Structure formats: structure tokens, C-alpha cells
Amino acid sequence: MAVASVPGKIILLGEHGVLYGQPCLSVAIDLRVGVEMQEGSAATVNGRPLDSRRHTYIKHAIDKYWQGEPLEVVTYSKIPSASGLGSSAAITTASVACLLTLQQSFSPEEVAQRAFAVEYEVQRGGSPNDTSACTQGSAIVLAREKRDHFIWKISRKDRTWYVHSIPAPEMDIVVGVTGVKSKTPQLVKKVRRFVNYSGFARELTQDIGGWVEEGIAALAHSDFVSLGEAMTESQKILHTLGASSPELEKLIQASLRAGAYGAKLTGAGGGGSMIALTDEPEKVAIAIEKAGGKALVTSISREGTKVWV
Numbered sequence: 531m532a533v534a535s536v537p538g539k540i541i542l543l544g545e546h547g548v549l550y551g552q553p554c555l556s557v558a559i560d561l562r563v564g565v566e567m568q569e570g571s572a573a574t575v576n577g578r579p580l581d582s583r584r585h586t587y588i589k590h591a592i593d594k595y596w597q598g599e600p601l602e603v604v605t606y607s608k609i610p611s612a613s614g615l616g617s618s619a620a621i622t623t624a625s626v627a628c629l630l631t632l633q634q635s636f637s638p639e640e641v642a643q644r645a646f647a648v649e650y651e652v653q654r655g656g657s658p659n660d661t662s663a664c665t666q667g668s669a670i671v672l673a674r675e676k677r678d679h680f681i682w683k684i685s686r687k688d689r690t691w692y693v694h695s696i697p698a699p700e701m702d703i704v705v706g707v708t709g710v711k712s713k714t715p716q717l718v719k720k721v722r723r724f725v726n727y728s729g730f731a732r733e734l735t736q737d738i739g740g741w742v743e744e745g746i747a748a749l750a751h752s753d754f755v756s757l758g759e760a761m762t763e764s765q766k767i768l769h770t771l772g773a774s775s776p777e778l779e780k781l782i783q784a785s786l787r788a789g790a791y792g793a794k795l796t797g798a799g800g801g802g803s804m805i806a807l808t809d810e811p812e813k814v815a816i817a818i819e820k821a822g823g824k825a826l827v828t829s830i831s832r833e834g835t836k837v838w839v
């Protein structure tokens with residue numbers, strides 16, 4: 531038997547830009563998923579037959595990385611699904627961590643490599659940001675080149691992402707869940723069409739990268755004012771790229787009016803969640819709820835993927 535516990539993630543800065551060679555800054559959050567796997571007589575998930583539509587990521591991981599007896603899988607999740615908080619990355623990462631543990635070949639890098647392979651094949655694209663954040667925990671930076679705090683690199687076709695685990699201060703982040711599902715592959719495609727068609731949109735992805743660099747420097751100095759500014763400015767760009775939505779804008783504006791340092795969508799957008807950086811989390815959470823969102827006060831999870839046998 532193997533059990534894995536994996537955190538969700540939020541992208542502080544850099545979604546979409548990371549698909550065009552720009553850096554990305556994410557933190558793992560203290561909302562976690564758990565997956566248990568043990569060999570049994572039939573392949574099931576939470577007592578129901580393993581099914582490629584209902585359990586897409588789990589089934590893909592098992593088909594790809596398991597040759598033993600049928601597996602009985604039990605899952606538990608605190609991360610709302612399709613909310614931009616990495617629930618599919620966390621379930622994928624936890625499944626892969628269990629499968630490697632069952633084969634006595636668990637290592638964080640191996641989990642990150644293989645969990646990304648599953649996500650990439652299911653979603654037909656994407657970056658290894660979410661699966662690496664869920665694997666490593668704390669704060670990570672993806673970049674096109676190797677920097678200080680390098681932990682592993684992941685390549686696909688002609689692209690290589692260098693992953694770094696950077697120090698991060700304690701901070702309060704309020705998540706506002708819109709309740710509108712965020713469909714990552716569709717959003718990625720929508721933004722890609724714009725970027726392929728327009729030089730202006732391509733320049734905007736570079737501007738996102740510029741704000742990520744500002745944010746990384748601000749985080750290193752616990753400068754929440756500058757980090758918040760980088761978030762709010764990035765949001766304006768994501769809006770122009772077509773990744774925002776009226777529901778997200780409403781929660782973002784409410785958070786800023788309540789005094790947040792900065793606020794933006796997180797993940798692919800189009801729905802899903804927004805995040806606000808603040809040292810008055812309850813005040814911002816109330817503003818989000820009054821604007822129609824579901825507020826969750828979170829902090830950074832220092833622990834990435836954990837496994838037990």
C-alpha cells in the first residue's frame with residue numbers, strides 16, 4: 531500500500547507567459563489532496579470502477595506507470611476542482627507518487643518528471659509549473675535558464691524549463707473562488723490563438739515576464755507593496771490577453787478596494803480563482819464574499835509531496 535499527500539498551488543505571477551519562455555513564480559498552499567493505492571481484485575476509485583472520463587488523470591498515470599495487479603484507489607481533496615488551484619496537478623502528482631512508492635522508486639524529481647508527462651499528455655500541452663509546485667512545496671520559479679536554487683529541469687520538444695526552489699516569507703493570501711469552472715486547455719488555446727496572430731499579444735507575454743522578475747525580487751525582500759503591484763499590473767495584461775472574466779474582475783476589484791496590496795487571477799483564468807495579497811485577510815475575505823465569491827484564507831505550504839507505505 532502507498533499513500534501520498536500533495537499540496538495545491540497558486541501562481542503568484544507568470545501564468546500563460548510561462549508557455550512562451552517567460553519565468554513563472556508559484557507557491558504551494560495548505561489545501562491538500564490525499565491518494566491511497568493498494569493492489570486488489572478490481573481497479574476502482576473510491577469504490578467505483580476506474581473510468582477514463584471520471585478519473586482521467588489517475589487512469590492515465592496507472593496505464594502509463596503500472597504493470598501489477600489492479601489497484602484500489604481512494605482519494606480525498608480539499609482543493610475545489612477546476613478552480614485554478616492545481617487540483618488536477620495535485621491528483622496527478624499524488625497518483626504518480628503512490629505508483630513510484632509501490633515500486634520503491636520514489637524521488638521528488640522522478641515524481642515531477644512523470645506527473646508532468648501525464649498532465650502534458652492529457653492536456654495536450656502545458657508547462658511543468660503546476661506539477662513541480664505540487665511536488666516541491668514552498669515557492670518555485672520556472673525559468674528558461676539555470677539560476678540560484680536550481681532543483682531540476684524538465685524538457686518537452688524544443689523547450690526546457692529550469693525549476694528552482696526559492697526562499698519565501700510567511701504571507702497571507704486570500705483566494706476568491708468564482709464558482710465558474712476554469713478549463714485550462716481551452717484557455718491556453720484561446721490565448722495562444724491571440725499570441726500567434728498578434729505581435730502585440732506576444733509583447734504582452736514578455737511584459738508578464740518582466741513583472742515576474744519584479745515579483746521575485748520583491749519576494750526576496752518581503753516587499754509586499756511591490757509584489758502586490760506586480761500582481762495587479764499582471765492582471766491588467768491577463769485581462770487584455772482574454773484570460774480574465776467578469777466574475778474574476780469583480781472579486782479582484784473588491785479585494786483592492788478592501789486594501790489588498792495586489793490581486794489577480796491565478797491559473798489559466800476564464801473563471802476559477804483570483805488571489806489577493808494582504809495583511810488583513812479577514813477584511814479582504816469578507817469583501818470577496820460580499821462580491822459573490824467563496825473566500826479561502828491560505829498560507830504557503832512548506833511541505834511538498836509526502837508519501838507513506
Ligand code: MEV
Nearest residue numbers: 545546656657659797798
Ligand atoms: C495553468 O495553471 C497555468 C498556465 O500557464 C498553463 C501551464 O503553465 O501549463 C495557464
